[in-house]
Structures are given as C-alpha cells and as structure tokens.
C-alpha cells in the first residue's frame with residue numbers, strides 16, 4: 585500500500601512553486617555512473633515519485649524517453665502542466681507495481697521519494713523491470729541544511745533548526761529513513777554493486793518568502809497543519825519574522841543562501 589501524503593492540490597502547488605530542482609552536479613554524477621556501469625545508449629528512464637516533475641525535467645535530456653510516475657494525481661497534474669518536454673510522459677501509479685515488462689528499463693531514478701516507497705516491494709519491482717546492467721539512482725538531501733545571509737553566521741540555521749525541532753512529533757518513519765540517507769533502502773537493494781555518494785553541498789539563492797514556502801512543503805509541516813492549523817500557521821509566520829529580523833528587518837523578497845547537502849544511492853543490476 586503506497587503512502588498517501590502528497591494528495592492535496594495545495595501541497596502539489598507548494599511543491600511546484602518552492603521545491604528545488606536537484607543540482608547539475610547530481611546529473612553529472614548519475615550520467616558518469618551510467619556510462620561506466622551500463623554504457624550508452626540510455627534509452628528509457630523512469631522517475632519514481634516524480635511529484636511535480638522537477639527532477640524528471642532535469643534528467644530528461646539524458647535519455648531518449650523519460651516516464652515520470654507518481655501515486656498522487658494532483659502532483660502529476662502539476663507536472664503535466666509544464667510544457668516543452670516532448671520526451672516525457674507522466675503516469676499516475678506506484679513504485680511497487682510498474683507498468684513495464686521484465687528487463688525493459690535502463691535507469692530508475694527517484695528524487696526525495698524512495699523513503700516513501702515500500703522498501704522490499706520497490707527493490708523487487710526495480711530488479712524485475714531493469715535491464716541487465718540497468719541502474720538505480722536514488723537521491724535526496726539531508727536535514728542538515730544551512731541558511732546564510734550577510735554576517736548572520738549560524739543564526740538563521742539555528743532558527744531553522746528550532747522550526748524543525750517543533751515538527752519532531754510529526755516526523756514519520758519514512759522521514760527518518762530519508763534522514764538516514766536511505767540506509768534501509770541501500771541495505772535492501774539485492775545487487776552486489778551498490779554505493780552511496782554523500783554530502784554534495786549545493787547553494788540556492790532564494791527570497792526569504794520562498795525559503796519559508798519550502799518549509800511549508802515539508803510533509804512534517806503538512807502533518808502539523810492538519811493536526812493544528814492555527815499553531816502551524818503561527819509557527820511558520822514566527823519563523824519568517826525571525827529570519828527577517830535577524831537579517832536586519834529586510835523585506836520577504838530579500839534573497840538568502842540555502843545550502844542543501846545531497847546524497848545519491850547508486851546501484852547496478854548484474855548482467
């Protein structure tokens with residue numbers, strides 16, 4: 585049974601507006617791995633838990649055909665609304681039951697998503713649909729994010745950490761798997777060739793209000809908001825106000841640096 589955390593239209597809109605596309609460094613890392621392990625041509629890639637398609641669009645130019653799959657219709661609807669990517673098809677479906685024949689897929693990707701899948705069923709299904717020497721690339725970023733502006737030093741990061749501490753009661757088992765850089769999934773992949781590349785830091789420059797929109801998109805925040813909408817909104821507003829004050833009473837459009845530390849689990853199916 586797939587986890588249903590991202591069904592709401594509002595959550596999908598937050599995703600499309602505020603989530604970061606994975607960095608080009610990750611694209612290069614994955615392409616190098618594919619070239620080395622499988623070799624070209626890279627024909628069919630599948631992006632699981634594609635959400636609104638940030639990662640799907642980033643990776644699509646590397647492949648002849650790209651299929652984005654997500655269990656949430658709202659997310660897929662947002663993804664389909666982005667024009668200009670003729671080699672991408674989006675489908676509603678689950679990572680545990682894929683609409684592909686045995687041995688037909690070159691690469692399975694998932695960005696900030698594999699922790700939501702049923703680990704055992706997902707790795708079994710991935711093993712079924714991948715071609716011999718086909719690869720898995722599962723990426724994400726740690727909770728050790730940093731926020732920087734001028735001479736604020738670590739104070740913005742401290743405020744962010746207080747925000748996430750307040751959400752701890754709403755942290756699911758799945759988020760804990762993501763926070764462990766997908767260790768459980770890495771352990772369950774039945775291929776001898778598997779590894780994880782850790783700690784690829786990437787800096788994004790965004791307005792404070794977009795950083796706060798990113799916080800709002802966290803599944804833990806969404807869970808808090810469902811449980812106590814008033815308290816959740818107050819937490820978000822207080823966090824934004826504290827950021828702006830710390831930065832010198834700037835406007836919400838002022839840009840700050842958000843540093844995400846990406847990781848990537850890579851694996852190759854035996855011949």
Ligand SMILES: C[S@@+](CC[C@H](N)C(=O)[O-])C[C@H]1O[C@@H](n2cnc3c(N)ncnc32)[C@H](O)[C@@H]1O
Nearest residue numbers: 586590633634635654655656678679695697700
């Ligand atoms: C945190 S979002 C990541 C979205 C996108 N990949 C990104 O990087 O922005 C996780 C996505 O996984 C989807 N998802 C969760 N469980 C799933 C499953 N079992 N099969 C397919 N998609 C799933 C959710 O609907 C959600 O859109």
